[in-house]
Amino acid sequence: MRLPSAFTVAVLVFGLAGCGGESAPEAVPETAASVADPEPEARDQLAGLAALALDRRYAALYTFDVGDGSPRDVVASVADDGTWRVDIPLGALGGTAGVTIIKVAAGVYQCGLTTSTQPVSPTCIRVAERGDKVPRRYDPKVQRLFRQWLTVFTDRKAPLAVSAVRPLAGAQGGTCYAVDSVSAALDPPVDVGIYCYSADGLLTAARVEYGVLKLVRQVAGPPTLQLPGPEVAGEPMGMSSPPPVVQPSGLTPS
Incomplete structure (x- = not known):
């Protein structure tokens, strides 16, 4: 069962309804990806599409399948002013909490994400300066597919x-395109996998080690994006499951 966030619902109801020409094309027939040898032409083509993607402004609904039988509805938005946001249900605390990663002028923030099954009042904590990466311990990874790797793809x-x-x-x-690393470094420069782009630079699908992302539909992006809740101090949500609550000895749970 997919778990839509409140932002997903808003995009679907107010943005994607009746979008007509903005919808994604029909799905292609089911077929397995076939990896070929590295090609200079393919590298140039991917760089060109990534350059278009850097300038693309959109709000898009995707499914994200991590292989547990419960695909998530992920919403990615890039606004006219360059702010961006990715909503990831079950993306934090070992899959027990929804999370939003959003970049605004002040930096990159991690925010709580309300869903129909997990209603919360979102608050936001800054996790990186503008242009910096989200620290690994707070990184749900999915947002990297939309913006972080584009500058790497364009770098010949x-x-x-x-x-x-x-x-x-x-x-x-x-x-x-199948993208692999030829670096001797421990960490590859991108998430190795397969990336698919439309002719105008919209990410239509991706398959990486941590899941498979597929476009459902998209509309034009908003003028700007703002934090979904107040900025607060404190520790951001981690990616690991929270430790179990230990009952004091001698007490019987009520």
């Missing part, structure tokens, strides 16, 4: 091997 000197592949099964169009 980045240690990447790129080859064209057939579309991912169920992907809504786009051209797909």
Whole structure:
């Protein structure tokens, strides 16, 4: 059962209803991706699409499948002023809490995410300066697929091997590329996997180690994005499950 956030519902009701020409194309037939040898032409093509993606402004609904039988509804938005936001249900605390990663002028923030099954009053904590990466212990990773790797894809000197592949099964169009690292460093420069983009630079699908993302539909992006709740001090949500509550000895749970 998918778990839509309040922001997802708002996008679906007010933004995506009756969007007509803004909708994504029909899904291609189910087919497995076939990886070929690295191709210079594919590297250039991916760089060109990534350059278009950097300028793309949109609000889009995706499904994100981590293989547990419960796909999430992820919403990604990039506003006209360059602010962006990604809502990830069950993306924190070991899959027990929803999380929003949002970049505004003051920096990158982690915020709580309210869903129909987990209603909360969101608060936000700054986790990185503007342009910096989210620290690993607070990083739900999914937001990286939309913005973080684009500058790497456009950098012809980045240690990447790129080859064209057939579309991912169920992907809504786009051209797909297998991206691998040729760096000797422990951490690859991007999340290794398959990335699919439409001709105008919209991410239509991705398959990486931590899940499969597929576009459902999209509309034009908003003028700007703001924090969904007040900024507070404190510790951001981690990615690991919280420790179990230990009852004091001699007490019987009520």
